[in-house]
Amino acid sequence: MIALSLIGIGTGNPDHLTRAAEAAMRAADLILLPRKRAETAELLDLRAAICAAVVGDAARTATFDVPGRDPALPYLDGVDAWHGAIAAAWREAIARHLPGGGRVALLVWGDPSLYDSSLRIAARLDAGAIPVMVEVVPGITSLQALAAAHAIPLTALGAPLLVTTGRRLATEGWPGDIEMVAVMLDSGCAFEQLDPAGTTIWWGAYLGMAQQSLLAGPLAATAPAIRDERTLLRARHGWIMDCYLLRRDAARADASDR
Structure with a gap:
């Protein structure tokens, strides 16, 4: 079983974290950090800094590459294919770094409820061999x-x-x-x-x-x-x-x- 925590982290300021967000980060066996194109490396660095500030040296983190969306496809078709590719990237990273199951956390910019697709992507993870239980920790939008x-x-x-x-x-x-x-x-x-x-x-x-x-x-x-x-x-x-x-x-x- 994978317990997946989608943790709203606000808009980049560590002071936006709630106590519930901090507790969920400390409870995680693995925190996955998305790596996008090179010019957005600052976003990865910010997430890593938040992990270091909250969990310290005990934080177990792993990065994964976020696939790009195909702009040639119609918008909704492109987004659907993109979400499938991201779910596959999540699944592969979890299997590699936490093969025996456990608690995984993803740090979601803002809050997972508002124009964020983390919940829709998470719903695709059960297509794999390991069942996934999803928890949402709200954040500042x-x-x-x-x-x-x-x-x-x-x-x-x-x-x-x-x-x-x-x-x-x-x-x-x-x-x-x-x-x-x-x-x-x-x-x-x-x-x-x-x-x-x-x-x-x-x-x-x-x-x-x-x-x-x-x-x-x-x-x-x-x-x-x-x-x-x-x-x-x-x-x-x-x-x-x-x-x-x-x-x-x-x-x-x-x-x-x-």
């Missing part, structure tokens, strides 16, 4: 970190919040009469395709980390600055993780679906 960094609420008074992706915002536009929209996984600055009138944006990258960057203001004036900052930061670090919150004036939001 980037949206929580964004709201805290800007000292703002995620919701207007008595109003809903819609969480979506940059891909959907670009293709579908502003979602109906929603006043507050949180956007994640936006590599193309989809906010630039919106009519900016009456809209405010709060943006953040590397939230909670030493290189955190924040911008906020009316969308018309702030959008170019965000694009320039994203370009600069990606060139400097080789990777970027960011998200943003959009608020449209209530009167404008009410009229948007007419």
